[in-house]
Amino acid sequence: MTTALLNAQGLACTRGNQRLFSDINLQLGAGQWLYLQGENGAGKTSLLRILAGLTLPTEGNVLWQDSPIGKQRSQYHQDLLYIGHHAGLKEDLTLTENLRAQLAIDGIQASAAAIRDALTRMGLGKRQHLPARVLSAGQKRRGLLARALLRPAKLWILDEPFNALDVQAIAQVQNLLKTHLAQGGLLVLTSHQTPDLGQDAAGFILNLSGAR
Numbered sequence: 001m002t003t004a005l006l007n008a009q010g011l012a013c014t015r016g017n018q019r020l021f022s023d024i025n026l027q028l029g030a031g032q033w034l035y036l037q038g039e040n041g042a043g044k045t046s047l048l049r050i051l052a053g054l055t056l057p058t059e060g061n062v063l064w065q066d067s068p069i070g071k072q073r074s075q076y077h078q079d080l081l082y083i084g085h086h087a088g089l090k091e092d093l094t095l096t097e098n099l100r101a102q103l104a105i106d107g108i109q110a111s112a113a114a115i116r117d118a119l120t121r122m123g124l125g126k127r128q129h130l131p132a133r134v135l136s137a138g139q140k141r142r143g144l145l146a147r148a149l150l151r152p153a154k155l156w157i158l159d160e161p162f163n164a165l166d167v168q169a170i171a172q173v174q175n176l177l178k179t180h181l182a183q184g185g186l187l188v189l190t191s192h193q194t195p196d197l198g199q200d201a202a203g204f205i206l207n208l209s210g211a212r
């Protein structure tokens with residue numbers, strides 16, 4: 001049996017006077033994934049943000065390695081890679097500068113060569129010195145995902161990682177996710193496109209539509 005590293009107990013979320021979901025319980029161990037489904041507005045991003053410790057739940061707790069995430073913010077931050085739905089890039093900075101700044105927040109000093117390699121692997125070798133504002137939506141998404149190549153983290157929480165990506169990039173990101181899982185990483189993601197995470201990794205699907 002896999003030991004649960006991420007544990008959510010009785011999660012509920014209310015926004016304004018709208019109950020998005022309640023009584024959400026999850027357990028995820030090494031090499032396991034959770035795929036959140038649901039219509040627009042079902043509460044997927046809200047749940048991901050709660051799991052990432054960015055929003056407090058209305059009810060319930062999130063535990064990481066048996067301890068509430070609020071009591072171990074710095075350890076949890078170290079173990080977590082969260083990539084949000086909206087491009088979190090500073091528009092006037094280049095992709096290289098954006099990545100360097102994001103990694104610095106994560107406490108990681110990546111070399112210029114490592115950043116260049118990651119961007120090249122994401123097909124952005126020729127775009128690395130352009131300000132983010134001139135990049136296409138898919139290029140921005142690729143740039144955000146390059147962080148996953150540079151930032152070791154046990155738990156990945158990804159909000160619509162395939163958004164705006166072309167077929168080739170989707171396949172590349174799916175391979176990245178499979179490798180992460182094969183190495184014992186945990187993955188929580190949402191996407192309007194069903195991901196292919198391979199036969200070997202164990203996974204769960206949670207549909208938030210109707211979880212009120």
Ligand SMILES: Nc1ncnc2c1ncn2[C@@H]1O[C@H](COP(=O)(O)OP(=O)(O)OP(=O)(O)O)[C@@H](O)[C@H]1O
Binds near residue numbers: 020038041
């Ligand atoms: N801070 C907030 N204040 C008020 N309402 C909010 C707030 N944040 C989210 N909501 C509402 O909560 C609902 C769920 O939003 P959320 O972004 O979690 O949905 P989602 O399932 O990720 O949707 P999508 O598939 O469109 O990305 C929406 O109706 C949204 O307007």
